[in-house]
Amino acid sequence: MSPDPALSWSAPPAPGEGLGAGRPVVSFGEPEGYDERARPRPFGVRIRPRLAVVGACLVLGLGLIGGAVAGSWLSSKPGDSAARSSFTTAGNLWHSVPVDQLFPPTVDGQGAGPGGADRTWTRIAVAPDSSCRDAFDPLLRKVLAPLGCRRLLRATYADATGSYVTTVGLLFTNGDATAMQALATRFQNEGLRRRTDLMPRPYAAKDTLAAHFGTEQRAAWTVSVLTDAPVVTYAVSGWADGRTVDKPQPAQDATASGATTAPAQAGLGNEAQGLADRVERGLRKTVSSPTEQPS
Template sequence: MTFARPETYHPETHDGTRSRPSRPRRLTAATCVVLGLGLIGGAVTGSWLTGDADADGDRGNFAAAEQLWHSVPVDQLFPRTLDGEGAGPGGADRTWTRIAVAPDTGCEDAFDPLLRKALAPVGCLRLLRATYTDATRSHVTTVGLLFTTGDFAAMASLKSRFEREGLDRRTDLMPLPYAAQGTLADRFGAGQRASWTLSVLTDAPVVVYAVSGFTDGRTITEPEPAEEAMKSGATTAPAQSGLGHEAQGLADRVERGFRKTVASAVDKAS
């Protein structure tokens, strides 16, 4: 590999001294510096929005995220409608409509005892939940944001344990739905859970989950985690009905929206 001579070097006029960059070149260099800084800042924000930020970026956003449960409007955390482009089986589009928002609560009666025990190491500050239905009004899905009292290390440890032991795939650790009376979800109880997903974040003190079922109140004898129900060729009832896609699609979009909210809060603070 060879490098050309610097632009400031002109053989025909060289007198042993370094010529001074012209004003246009100085302006170009300054512009490149500004653009470079902007790209670096954008990359940091963008990587956090997709869950790929480094440890320092994670810790900076962590502090901002833990304060948001009481200051962000519910329509921002759980929009009235959510579009899921390509989120359905075979890449079909989905649209979900919010039909109920639960009052923010603690976690005492919000989870089955075993899941509550598994989440205990990070504590429970507040639980926010909303239930959605699909465009056909045949499916219902509850999405939850559990704000914990755990610090950065505690969240990382819990995430590692869930992944290592497969706790997010155990049917005895499914989240409970929010069955709002007088809505399409009023028969959406523990026995109606068909598919679910649960994600422990490490860049925020938050656990994101979603659990889906049918609006007709049918009992599900073999619920299946969304990851399995979304696999090509799966033949279980949750897979054939697309309920794995419902749970995963809604959880992903609520989590994405939450990350954008945190990024915006960090930008305003800085």
């Protein structure tokens, strides 16, 4: 329980009161003591040094208190409210932002290809917004279930040569910041991004290059649980000619130096990772300026 300021010696006078108003004024004289020969001697000889020590302690104490208060101000996070607002805004983008802003018709991937080569992706299909029932393998759907599936948006792109197709998705969840952080930590600590039984599914649109892009054609994938937005981003890539893949590889492994698997040699890890990264960047840019229209 904090002491009553009115009972403190350092408390300021109440409005309208002068020094001494409403409280007694106490003055200290110099009472006498006796030295070793029983001669009278003022106590001031001994009191003054003690008062000096007490004064020094008081100054030091006030300095420590002031430092603690200042430290608490410095350790506070003035951007916390802005971060919460940004988090909420991101969760509502699925119905307030045009599809061309979330999934641009053309995406430039400067330096996104193998060896830093440039990439360009063209959108060939946009899936109707839907639930998550058929978008993920069963176990991945189970892992994501605690976040809830508020809305799922997907689009499929082809590279400039028409050799590869990639589906990229934005899962808008009902999770709060704590839930998103918990799942992101789990993905990191348990290596869930590398498990082939936790893959997203492609969106195979009829009459497009992705018409034969099914679960057996998945070559590389990436899943990212955001912590600054209630969103999970992902991408999965494969060949446009419909060839099957016996051993799909997570994008982070397929893009590693020295990787020799078929997805790595074809650059399909770069396709998935590069497109997912740029859609995620676009999402964050939209959160910071939601009314901005795509160029």
